[in-house]
Amino acid sequence: MASSGFSWTLPDHPKLPKGKPVAVVVLDGWGEANADQYNCIHVAQTPVMDSLKNGAPERWRLVKAHGTAVGLPSDDDMGNSEVGHNALGAGRIFAQGAKLVDQALASGKIYEGDGFNYIKESFENGTLHLIGLLSDGGVHSRLDQLQLLLKGASERGAKRIRVHILTDGRDVLDGSSVGFVETLENDLSQLREKGIDAQIASGGGRMYVTMDRYENDWDVVKRGWDAQVLGEAPHKFKSALEAVKTLRAEPNANDQYLPPFVIVDDSGKAVGPVLDGDAVVTINFRADRMVMLAKALEYADFDKFDRVRVPKIRYAGMLQYDGELKLPSRYLVSPPEIERTSGEYLVKNGICTFACSETVKFGHVTFFWNGNRSGYFDETKEEYVEIPSDSGITFNVAPKMKALVCTLE
Numbered sequence: 487m488a489s490s491g492f493s494w495t496l497p498d499h500p501k502l503p504k505g506k507p508v509a510v511v512v513l514d515g516w517g518e519a520n521a522d523q524y525n526c527i528h529v530a531q532t533p534v535m536d537s538l539k540n541g542a543p544e545r546w547r548l549v550k551a552h553g554t555a556v557g558l559p560s561d562d563d564m565g566n567s568e569v570g571h572n573a574l575g576a577g578r579i580f581a582q583g584a585k586l587v588d589q590a591l592a593s594g595k596i597y598e599g600d601g602f603n604y605i606k607e608s609f610e611n612g613t614l615h616l617i618g619l620l621s622d623g624g625v626h627s628r629l630d631q632l633q634l635l636l637k638g639a640s641e642r643g644a645k646r647i648r649v650h651i652l653t654d655g656r657d658v659l660d661g662s663s664v665g666f667v668e669t670l671e672n673d674l675s676q677l678r679e680k681g682i683d684a685q686i687a688s689g690g691g692r693m694y695v696t697m698d699r700y701e702n703d704w705d706v707v708k709r710g711w712d713a714q715v716l717g718e719a720p721h722k723f724k725s726a727l728e729a730v731k732t733l734r735a736e737p738n739a740n741d742q743y744l745p746p747f748v749i750v751d752d753s754g755k756a757v758g759p760v761l762d763g764d765a766v767v768t769i770n771f772r773a774d775r776m777v778m779l780a781k782a783l784e785y786a787d788f789d790k791f792d793r794v795r796v797p798k799i800r801y802a803g804m805l806q807y808d809g810e811l812k813l814p815s816r817y818l819v820s821p822p823e824i825e826r827t828s829g830e831y832l833v834k835n836g837i838c839t840f841a842c843s844e845t846v847k848f849g850h851v852t853f854f855w856n857g858n859r860s861g862y863f864d865e866t867k868e869e870y871v872e873i874p875s876d877s878g879i880t881f882n883v884a885p886k887m888k889a890l891v892c893t894l895e
């Protein structure tokens with residue numbers, strides 16, 4: 487035992503037999519709720535889960551995967567993979583990004599840290615760009631946090647602000663993008679009345695523009711880069727409201743997959759490309775779908791796609807998205823410090839572990855599971871297997887995804 491009283495040594499489990507493998511299978515999206523006709527799991531045929539539940543009811547346990555049980559601000563907050571895997575992997579509850587940002591905004595500390603002071607240097611002569619998911623879903627970002635940041639930054643000297651929106655429709659209802667854009671446009675017009683040059687500059691649906699994860703499809707990030715940084719996109723509109731209304735009128739349109747667009751002035755020029763001397767903040771607090779853009783914005787050496795023009799900017803994330811890579815190096819709010827996770831305990835006790843998932847969920851069972859840490863604790867005792875995900879498809883048409891291949895591994 488260390489002098490602090492802390493020890494990595496795990497006592498034997500009172501019931502689990504020694505030397506036998508233990509499987510942790512995360513059924514993403516599975517849960518217990520009111521048993522009514524609106525509950526798809528209840529109305530589906532689920533013989534395997536039924537036999538597990540009914541075969542040994544004394545061993546059947548439910549865990550709470552939403553709200554304060556997983557470190558979210560309130561019990562009205564739905565769960566998600568980040569907070570669920572963090573809590574399961576660590577076996578403890580940590581205040582999560584959503585809550586930490588709320589606290590930093592409420593106390594004003596967000597404006598006192600190194601991250602904000604760094605971007606503030608650009609306010610006098612440059613533009614402040616805010617890039618992120620526009621909804622009140624609370625999984626990756628929250629509209630009210632964006633609203634407070636807009637207010638706070640403008641009160642602290644930001645004179646020219648451009649917002650690059652990603653429409654949601656995944657954590658919130660499809661079609662709700664129009665209402666969120668209306669709300670944001672209203673806020674920005676109030677800022678304009680106060681003499682601040684504030685506009686939405688570009689947009690696109692989150693799953694088609696920018697918010698890919700685990701390097702599944704860099705084209706998604708490139709489409710965002712072209713619109714947000716270069717000011718180029720196949721669709722050009724005079725306003726974001728016109729953009730989302732027009733693009734949603736297309737057959738089979740969906741907020742998640744809206745094509746990229748830029749807002750142009752009367753002469754057809756993009757109103758908000760990112761230029762030398764500007765500041766950029768990626769406003770999502772959740773890491774997985776911001777890391778790729780963070781790499782494109784921050785890395786001098788970057789070969790995932792041709793960035794064409796790499797502006798000299800001051801960039802900060804809402805949080806630091808990867809503690810191991812220290813990415814981004816500047817951030818407005820410190821991320822939760824999740825340490826002593828189960829994976830680390832296991833290798834320190836000489837127990838070998840194996841983690842397997844497909845690309846779009848791979849970081850859930852490694853990065854999130856290990857407390858937002860990429861890489862191995864001890865390569866000699868851990869094996870991580872990534873099954874390549876299909877790309878270029880929407881998973882609602884292939885919901886089985888790679889479950890079978892993962893099982894065979």
Ligand SMILES: O=C(O)[C@@H](CO)OP(=O)(O)O
Nearest residue numbers: 514566567568625656657
């Ligand atoms: O796809 C995602 O990013 C989220 C929903 O926004 O789902 P999950 O938490 O299951 O990863």
